[in-house]
Amino acid sequence: GEDVEQSLFLSVREGDSSVINCTYTDSSSTYLYWYKQEPGAGLQLLTYIFSNMDMKQDQRLTVLLNKKDKHLSLRIADTQTGDSAIYFCAEKAQNAGNMLTFGGGTRLMVKP
Amino acid sequence: NAGVTQTPKFQVLKTGQSMTLQCAQDMNHNSMYWYRQDPGMGLRLIYYSASEGTTDKGEVPNGYNVSRLNKREFSLRLESAAPSQTSVYFCASSPDGNSPLHFGNGTRLTVT
Numbered sequence: 001g002e003d004v005e006q007s008l009f010l011s012v013r014e015g016d017s018s019v020i021n022c023t024y025t026d027s028s029s030t031y032l033y034w035y036k037q038e039p040g041a042g043l044q045l046l047t048y049i050f051s052n053m054d055m056k057q058d059q060r061l062t063v064l065l066n067k068k069d070k071h072l073s074l075r076i077a078d079t080q081t082g083d084s085a086i087y088f089c090a091e092k093a094q095n096a097g098n099m100l101t102f103g104g105g106t107r108l109m110v111k112p
Numbered sequence: 113n114a115g116v117t118q119t120p121k122f123q124v125l126k127t128g129q130s131m132t133l134q135c136a137q138d139m140n141h142n143s144m145y146w147y148r149q150d151p152g153m154g155l156r157l158i159y160y161s162a163s164e165g166t167t168d169k170g171e172v173p174n175g176y177n178v179s180r181l182n183k184r185e186f187s188l189r190l191e192s193a194a195p196s197q198t199s200v201y202f203c204a205s206s207p208d209g210n211s212p213l214h215f216g217n218g219t220r221l222t223v224t
Contacts, residue, residue, distance in 0.1 A: 008152065033212060042116070042202055042215030043155070088154060098143055098162055098209040099170060102154035 006089055006103035013111050018076040020106045022089030025070060032065060033090040033100070034074045043088060046074070076108075084110045114138050116216035118203050124222045125193040133188040133219050135203030143206045144186035145170075145213065146178060148199040155202065161186055162209060193223045 003025045012018045024032070030051050035043040049056045049063045049072075056063045062075040072091075076083055089103040116137045125131055137144065142163045147155040147170075157170030161180040175197060177189045186205075190197060200220050204213040 004154070031210070035215075040217070042204075042217045043213075044215070045212045048212055090154075092210075097168070098145070098160050098206075099157055100155075100213065102156075104152045104154045 004089055004091055004101050004103035006087075006106045008104070009107050009109070011109045011111065012079050014079060014081055016079055018074075018079045018083065018108055018110075020074045020076075020087050020089075020108065022072040022074075022103055023070055024072065024089075024091045024101075024103075026091060026093045026101070027067075027070065028094035029070075029091040030094050031092040032063075032072050033092075034061075034063065035088040035090060035102075037086045037088065037105070039085075046087075079108075079110050081110045081112060084108055116203055116205055116214055118201075118216035118219050120219060121217070122220050124224065125190075126224055127194060129193050130189070130191050131193065132190075133201055133203075133221075134185070135187065135216060136185045137203075137205040137214070138184065139205060139207075139214065140183070141205035141207050141214070142183070143209055143211075144180065145204040145206075146176070146186070146188045147202045147204065148172065148197075149202060149218070150199050158188065158201075193221075195223045197221065198223045 033048040034046045060077045086105040090100045145160040146158040159178040164183045203216045
């Protein structure tokens with residue numbers, strides 16, 4: 001079945017860029033998503049990319065997709081303390097119907 | 113702007129007890145979902161309802177039942193709770209199967 005992997009933890013200094021990485025195994029992925037989860041809250045959609053795109057930029061967020069290597073990354077420019085959260089990568093396979101497969105989440109800690 | 117509302121926020125059950133987790137959305141979405149979140153494992157889909165009147169099993173349906181009561185409401189029932197069902201449960205909705213999910217704030221369930 002599908003598998004989505006993320007590193008568990010990332011620590012950066014305020015003002016630096018953060019890069020959160022994700023790998024997936026299903027080559028039929030159609031959409032790939034990044035969600036943010038703050039303590040005690042649900043997941044909030046940050047951005048998503050269709051599988052025929054290489055890059056998507058939205059203000060401080062840049063998503064890069066390397067479909068050949070099945071690698072997705074989320075870059076946060078000028079990281080702020082308010083960006084501290086858990087970030088989840090998720091993918092939707094072509095024949096998966098409504099099902100998303102989530103990675104285990106990367107906890108981003110931003111130090112002042 | 114309530115979005116997706118889950119009740120209760122917290123619950124403690126003894127092994128063998130039953131309970132129903134409630135979820136309602138006010139966005140007129142067709143699809144609704146129940147996920148569980150366990151440390152380091154991301155979110156796993158329990159059941160989903162692509163549209164009113166339909167329900168389908170997800171990745172981890174055993175020990176759960178669901179009811180799509182109407183377009184707004186999608187409940188999750190544990191008939192005989194087990195310690196392995198200790199988790200945080202998230203309800204989500206989306207306009208259709210290809211759109212991003214909107215999440216509730218979760219129900220933290222502990223089974224002793």
